[in-house]
Amino acid sequence: MEVIILPSSKEIGALAADAIEELVRTKPAAVLGLATGSSPLPIYDELARRHDQDGLSFTQAHGFALDEYVGLPVGHPESYREVIRREFTNRVDVAPDNVHGPDGSAADIQAACLGYEEAIKAAGGVDLQILGVGTNGHIGFNEPGSSLASRTRIKTLADQTRQDNARFFDTIDQVPHHVVTQGLGTIMAARHVVLVAFGAGKAAAVRDFVEGPVTASCPASVLQFHPHATILVDEAAAAQLA
Numbered sequence: 048m049e050v051i052i053l054p055s056s057k058e059i060g061a062l063a064a065d066a067i068e069e070l071v072r073t074k075p076a077a078v079l080g081l082a083t084g085s086s087p088l089p090i091y092d093e094l095a096r097r098h099d100q101d102g103l104s105f106t107q108a109h110g111f112a113l114d115e116y117v118g119l120p121v122g123h124p125e126s127y128r129e130v131i132r133r134e135f136t137n138r139v140d141v142a143p144d145n146v147h148g149p150d151g152s153a154a155d156i157q158a159a160c161l162g163y164e165e166a167i168k169a170a171g172g173v174d175l176q177i178l179g180v181g182t183n184g185h186i187g188f189n190e191p192g193s194s195l196a197s198r199t200r201i202k203t204l205a206d207q208t209r210q211d212n213a214r215f216f217d218t219i220d221q222v223p224h225h226v227v228t229q230g231l232g233t234i235m236a237a238r239h240v241v242l243v244a245f246g247a248g249k250a251a252a253v254r255d256f257v258e259g260p261v262t263a264s265c266p267a268s269v270l271q272f273h274p275h276a277t278i279l280v281d282e283a284a285a286a287q288l289a
């Protein structure tokens with residue numbers, strides 16, 4: 048696990064975008080793992096800028112979202128399918144058919160989860176997975192207690208996560224209780240993971256997953272076992288590292 052401390056989220060976004068640009072230029076049909084929330088926004092902003100100004104193209108690239116809420120109507124602005132469209136894929140030239148997300152409204156969620164795993168496999172696996180980290184150490188929505196070998200499945204959000212995500216909704220009551228998320232085993236199968244975290248609110252989680260024991264109580268700690276994990280943090284998020 049390589050930890051790089053940078054001055055601000057702007058530099059974090061630029062360095063993560065460098066890794067994605069290098070990948071897409073050498074492998075145009077690269078498979079990108081896409082996270083939502085606030086953390087990846089500087090990356091998506093920088094990739095959109097490079098698309099507009101430097102001709103960085105994603106026409107052959109594929110995208111697989113990490114997770115999706117269960118129970119939000121299709122097209123809801125806070126559904127992760129919509130967030131990814133708005134924040135990233137609509138701003139570049141990814142083919143809409145190449146962008147996939149777990150189906151949180153499937154009648155048979157378990158079958159949909161299996162199908163999602165198959166789709167990732169059929170695309171050749173994820174080349175580069177973008178990740179944020181929850182204040183409780185989750186990645187994707189693998190909340191504390193998640194199996195380190197888990198695959199895509201339905202999960203119940205922790206109260207902490209619902210509170211953290213209430214800022215995207217009018218009231219906390221509107222935050223769904225369930226999600227479909229890639230599992231920790233799914234995330235670990237990505238060839239390169241790039242986790243970004245900024246702000247003091249992430250400092251304890253960063254300390255725990257980088258320097259603490261590998262434990263299901265802090266799901267991101269499983270990344271200590273990943274052969275190619277890059278952790279990009281600002282000084283505030285790095286403040287509790289030894």
Ligand code: F6R
Pocket residue numbers: 081082083084085086087113114178179180181182185186187188
């Ligand atoms: C989002 C996701 C979550 C977030 C995490 C941090 O797709 O999988 O793990 O990355 O909750 O969220 P932010 O970046 O909003 O602090």
